Amino acid sequence: MASETFVTALLIITGIVAAGILISAVYPVVWTMAGSFTSSAHQTDIQIRTDFKIVSTYASETGTVKILMVNIGTVPIGISDIQKSIVNIGNTGNFGVARWVASLPSPADGYWTYTLYKTDSSPNQWSPGETIEIDTGSILIGEVPPATPSVYFQFILPSGVWRSAEFTISKP
Numbered sequence: 001m002a003s004e005t006f007v008t009a010l011l012i013i014t015g016i017v018a019a020g021i022l023i024s025a026v027y028p029v030v031w032t033m034a035g036s037f038t039s040s041a042h043q044t045d046i047q048i049r050t051d052f053k054i055v056s057t058y059a060s061e062t063g064t065v066k067i068l069m070v071n072i073g074t075v076p077i078g079i080s081d082i083q084k085s086i087v088n089i090g091n092t093g094n095f096g097v098a099r100w101v102a103s104l105p106s107p108a109d110g111y112w113t114y115t116l117y118k119t120d121s122s123p124n125q126w127s128p129g130e131t132i133e134i135d136t137g138s139i140l141i142g143e144v145p146p147a148t149p150s151v152y153f154q155f156i157l158p159s160g161v162w163r164s165a166e167f168t169i170s171k172p
Contacts, residue, residue: 043159049074050161055131057167059151065089067134067153069163076125079116081158082132087112088154089136092166095152098136112136 051073058066071077087098089112098112115133116126126132134155154164 046075047159047161050077050157050159052077052126052155052161052163054153054155054163054165057151057153057165059167059169061169061171063137065134065136065151065153067155067165068131069134069155070131071126071128073128076122076127077157079124079126082114082116082126084158086154086156087134087136088152088156088164090152092150092152095154109137 052069052071054067054069056066056068058064083100085100087100088095089098090096096110098110101111101113103113113135115135117131117133118127119130120127134153149169150166151169152164152166154162156162
């Protein structure tokens with residue numbers, strides 16, 4: 001009888017130690033996977049709630065391009081994200097990447113700047129409902145006036161959300 005009690009006690013202790021070892025080995029892996037899933041879900045949520053629309057376009061024969069866009073998403077877009085955005089622009093079928101600058105240099109080939117028309121008091125962000133104007137100065141690639149009278153414009157946020165438009169050059 002004493003030997004049965006001793007064996008039962010050893011089996012219970014062994015079970016508890018084995019459970020502890022299993023939990024200490026598995027728990028960090030589960031915690032890491034949960035963190036990865038949470039981070040991925042957060043990024044996806046931001047992308048789903050981030051949206052903007054190109055509402056007005058203008059391009060002159062001299063190459064000046066102005067684009068008006070409105071934030072129609074449910075989250076604000078940070079100024080730093082706007083400044084890190086990629087702008088592809090040029091003649092349809094012959095476009096390149098423009099770089100952001102705080103103000104357009106002279107000549108302004110290859111650069112873009114923006115003006116944010118604020119409607120609320122939140123600094124450093126493009127809030128829902130607000131308009132931003134992209135100004136590229138003289139950016140059109142190729143001959144001016146170009147052989148193709150249309151312009152391709154694409155704005156890509158660092159989060160991967162992008163919009164594009166194709167429009168014609170205005171004649172004076």
